[in-house]
Amino acid sequence: GDSVTQMEGPVTLSEEAFLTINCTYTATGYPSLFWYVQYPGEGLQLLLKATKADDKGSNKGFEATYRKETTSFHLEKGSVQVSDSAVYFCALSASYNQGGKLIFGQGTELSVKP
Amino acid sequence: DGGITQSPKYLFRKEGQNVTLSCEQNLNHDAMYWYRQDPGQGLRLIYYSQIVNDFQKGDIAEGYSVSREKKESFPLTVTSAQKNPTAFYLCASSRSGTGGWYEQYFGPGTRLTVT
Helix, strand or coil: CCEEEECCCCEEEECCCCEEECEEEECCCCCCEEEEEECCCCCEEEEEEECCCCCEEEECCEEEECECCCCECCEEECCCCHHHCEEEEEEEECCHHHCCCEEECCCEEEEEEC | CCCEEEECCEEEECCCCCEEEEEEECCCCCEEEEEEECCCCCEEEEEEEEECCEEEECCCCCCEEECCCECCECCEEECCCCCCCCEEEEEEEECEECCEECCCEECCCEEEEEC
């Protein structure tokens, strides 16, 4: 079945460091791909998305490119801030006849130190 | 403001009691979802509903029940049959279109503690 694998956390970086969080997926067809962010004690917020191969999603300095050839959707940011500390989830949408179900990775906790 | 509301934010119950978690959306979305999140883990789908008066089991439906009598509302009941109900519960919704189903929007969550 469909699945998402994220790099293990926690990830600890200094402020202004470069961030990469790896995400690979297994899916039939052409799923949409998403990154969500969760701050402590809150729900998930959509960070960015890509709906087809070679699409680049971007938001708030974060970017991810939908790579079908490597089945990957890695999250990157050039210069992280303390306020980026959160848990990041990669997800894919199941096929249309499954009612928009999302398959989530296990999440990667990011901690940014001043 | 459009969005999803979940109430209450914290809920405490004694073992053996059923408890109902509320989820309301004013986004006019067709589909609604319930997820369970345990510490350090991803989200697992409990139930989802694409239209009113219809819903499907997700990956971990045992011990839970739902109803969808109105488009805006999708309450989740955690029954006494659920072996380990203490968790963070998240409700979400999404709309459909010619491109398929769009991204899901999440509520703030309800943290349920059963002792």
